[in-house]
Amino acid sequence: MTQESLYIxxxxxxxxxxxxxxxxxxxILRKILAINIMSVGVFMLLVVSASNMNSTPDPVLxxxxxxxxxxxxAGTALALLLAVKIHTLSRDSDKDDH
Amino acid sequence: MFKTPEFKENNHANxxxxxxxxxxxxxIGALGLGLIFALILSENISSSLPALVQQNxxxxxxxxxxxxxxxxxxxxxxxxxxxxxxxxxxxxxPNSNFNSDINPHMPGGSRLVSVVNSAPVNPPLEALLRWLIxxxxxxxxxxxxxxxxxxxxxxxxxxxxAGAGVLAQLSGRLQFCFTSTTAKLLxxxxxxxxxxxxxxVATTTGVILQYPLELAAPLILxxxxxxxxxxxxxxxxxxxxxxxxTFESSSEPSVFDKQxxxxxxxxxxNETLQSQTAEGPKP
Numbered sequence: 001m002t003q004e005s006l007y008i009x010x011x012x013x014x015x016x017x018x019x020x021x022x023x024x025x026x027x028i029l030r031k032i033l034a035i036n037i038m039s040v041g042v043f044m045l046l047v048v049s050a051s052n053m054n055s056t057p058d059p060v061l062x063x064x065x066x067x068x069x070x071x072x073x074a075g076t077a078l079a080l081l082l083a084v085k086i087h088t089l090s091r092d093s094d095k096d097d098h
Numbered sequence: 099m100f101k102t103p104e105f106k107e108n109n110h111a112n113x114x115x116x117x118x119x120x121x122x123x124x125x126i127g128a129l130g131l132g133l134i135f136a137l138i139l140s141e142n143i144s145s146s147l148p149a150l151v152q153q154n155x156x157x158x159x160x161x162x163x164x165x166x167x168x169x170x171x172x173x174x175x176x177x178x179x180x181x182x183x184x185x186x187x188x189x190x191x192p193n194s195n196f197n198s199d200i201n202p203h204m205p206g207g208s209r210l211v212s213v214v215n216s217a218p219v220n221p222p223l224e225a226l227l228r229w230l231i232x233x234x235x236x237x238x239x240x241x242x243x244x245x246x247x248x249x250x251x252x253x254x255x256x257x258x259x260a261g262a263g264v265l266a267q268l269s270g271r272l273q274f275c276f277t278s279t280t281a282k283l284l285x286x287x288x289x290x291x292x293x294x295x296x297x298x299v300a301t302t303t304g305v306i307l308q309y310p311l312e313l314a315a316p317l318i319l320x321x322x323x324x325x326x327x328x329x330x331x332x333x334x335x336x337x338x339x340x341x342x343x344t345f346e347s348s349s350e351p352s353v354f355d356k357q358x359x360x361x362x363x364x365x366x367x368n369e370t371l372q373s374q375t376a377e378g379p380k381p
Contacts, residue, residue: 005138016130023122026113058148059163067179074186077336084343
């Protein structure tokens, strides 16, 4: 059991927790958070594999993680905005029904 | 398997049945175990990319290999990423509080930053912010500059600047309006500069985004400065939009049903603030 395998287990664990949350959690905010946990797991795996190839970390993977974090933030913001829209519109349709 | 997303908590009817959840957990656990064993037992895949980056680092114009990859070797990625950010900004803009929901004294769409004089005074908070915000701005400038040689760069710097903006907005003293011309310029300047540089260098080197050797360092600094401003503005716009979404009580018509011109006349600012603090997303 090396240090790297510990990090690999942790990152896959985070990915699994996120995947479970996306499927099972009923609340849309929990789903968005679960997708974020999934992406954190993927970033962690990328950082680990950047470290174990050479004595110096792989800068290509680090750049990829940096890009990924920014895109994940943008995606989360968009998802939250859509969640607000779903909330508003579904409440309005509820009102029309009754 | 997927149910309609719900907003109501404490509603067990929306949860998946127990057996389905156990099945999901088992399947994901098996997938995870398989991935772990595959990754641990696999040979270390040696990549030629780190060596390639080290060899060509002197031609990139910067000393930090991550910055060299981001803005020189794979600058297409960064260009598209700023495009993604701008797309999110465009999605955010129609929903931002360009009307005087929160600050009724601000004429909508005139200036990027306006001071709210009617905000309740909180002396310790203001004294802290008067120190913190200039320091964060200086720190962001340092992060931008140091990205050439050490960890840092446009994204870190932009995140710091956006943090300063969030602090200023949380204090209640400053109000941002992202439909002003200055704001639109800030939101787009990153992509505009990047595309102009990409096309401009193609006239000399013949290849899009391949910088001339002697101009690589100043061009990267130019792109990073513009990208920092855009990233900070887009992150702050996203925060601003999401934090000021209002969830009125069910007796009131939705804010999205009204025309934007009618919005400022009908919604009293106090009610909006109260309903926001009661039900709105906590920053």
